[in-house]
Amino acid sequence: MKGDGAVVPGKRAWRTAGVTYHRPMDTFALVVVAWMAVAVVTLPVLLRVRAPYGRHVKPGWGPTIGNRWGWFLMELPALLLMPLLTVLGPREKDALTWLLVGLWCVHYVNRTLIFPFRLNTQGKRMPLAIVFSAIGFNAVNGGLNGWWLGFAAPPDRPVPDALSLMGTGLFVAGMLINHWADTKLIGLRARGTGYVVPRGGLFERISCPNHFGEIAEWTGFALAAWSLPALSFAVWSFCNLAPRARNHHAWYRERFPDYPAGRRAVIPYIW
Numbered sequence: 001m002k003g004d005g006a007v008v009p010g011k012r013a014w015r016t017a018g019v020t021y022h023r024p025m026d027t028f029a030l031v032v033v034a035w036m037a038v039a040v041v042t043l044p045v046l047l048r049v050r051a052p053y054g055r056h057v058k059p060g061w062g063p064t065i066g067n068r069w070g071w072f073l074m075e076l077p078a079l080l081l082m083p084l085l086t087v088l089g090p091r092e093k094d095a096l097t098w099l100l101v102g103l104w105c106v107h108y109v110n111r112t113l114i115f116p117f118r119l120n121t122q123g124k125r126m127p128l129a130i131v132f133s134a135i136g137f138n139a140v141n142g143g144l145n146g147w148w149l150g151f152a153a154p155p156d157r158p159v160p161d162a163l164s165l166m167g168t169g170l171f172v173a174g175m176l177i178n179h180w181a182d183t184k185l186i187g188l189r190a191r192g193t194g195y196v197v198p199r200g201g202l203f204e205r206i207s208c209p210n211h212f213g214e215i216a217e218w219t220g221f222a223l224a225a226w227s228l229p230a231l232s233f234a235v236w237s238f239c240n241l242a243p244r245a246r247n248h249h250a251w252y253r254e255r256f257p258d259y260p261a262g263r264r265a266v267i268p269y270i271w
Contacts, residue, residue, distance in 0.1 A: 028152055032144055032228040039232070039239040046243035061127035070126040071116035074134035079108040081142035082149075089150020096156040096164060097149050100225050103171050104145070107217060115182065120189040141236065144229040153227065167224025174216030177202065181210035197256055204260070205268040207252055208245035212266050215241055242266050 065073075082104050086097065181202065188196055202209035215237050222234040245266035253259050264271055 028147070029228055032232050035140065035144065036232045036235045039236045043239040043243065046240065047246060050247045061129050063128045064125035065128055065131055067121045067124040067126055068116040068119060070128075070131045071119070072112060074131055075108060075112040075116075075138060077135055078138035078142040079105070079112045081139060082108075082146035085143065085146025085151070086149040089147070091149070091151055091153060092155065093149070094156035094159075096159045096224075097153075099159065099164060099168065100149060100221070100230075103168065103221055103224070107175060110179070118182075118186055120186055137236070141233055145225075145227075145233065148227055148229045157226075163226050164224045167220045167222070170220030170223060171217050172220075174213045174218075174220060176213070178210050178213030178217065181208075181213060185210065195255065197252065197259060202268070204263070206245075206264050206266055207249040208241075208266050211241040211245040211248075212268075215266070242271070246271075 083101050086093070086101050184198055184200070184203070188198060198207075202212065206212055215234075218230075218234045218237040222230040224230075242265070249263070249265035
């Protein structure tokens with residue numbers, strides 16, 4: 001019998017599609033909290049170690065793969081897993097679920113199928129160790145968010161509401177910033193003059209508007225979803241991208257003695 005998404009009386013549980021789910025700190029929630037804890041522990045490590053890809057590639061990290069196909073393979077699990085688990089799961093899906101799947105797919109279609117092939121990085125390579133670690137991250141992250149929306153979440157709250165409007169607005173703003181910054185950087189590489197100091201817009205305030213935009217995207221997604229798995233993605237986005245932005249910022253300062261002193265790494269006026 002098809003479930004109605006009703007809360008089970010007297011229990012911290014709900015029924016949907018004939019299946020009963022329990023809350024709040026079940027095994028799934030504990031896994032997500034542990035996943036966030038890994039992100040927090042990873043943050044200081046990444047602040048000290050420059051991940052060896054892009055401008056930071058260096059020998060000693062084993063076999064490599066072309067930059068474009070590396071990016072494609074890294075992002076593919078997220079593009080596939082989250083939507084598939086959501087669609088195939090028995091949970092009833094309403095407007096909020098499809099909104100979240102739509103935001104996710106817009107980002108990852110660009111990140112997997114468009115962005116890598118826009119790069120002007122002919123001949124550049126990245127270590128397979130980085131590719132496999134990113135595949136693992138995206139598989140876990142996409143799996144957690146897809147499992148939540150397809151199998152474990154309570155019934156969707158009615159939308160639009162304040163959270164979905166604010167979250168979607170922040171996501172779209174972050175995506176536009178990310179896309180603008182990526183386009184700016186790709187255009188600079190297309191000139192064939194090597195690395196130069198980016199100018200204009202948010203680049204006057206921070207070294208990495210692209211990372212700032214992506215952090216904003218997943219913070220907005222977490223607001224709209226209001227779930228532990230979405231929060232874990234926002235936490236991971238900051239813990240991964242903020243150190244990368246700091247590394248880029250330090251690299252610019254090392255390479256360009258006249259680099260603007262007032263720029264921060266990833267958060268205007270702060271960090």
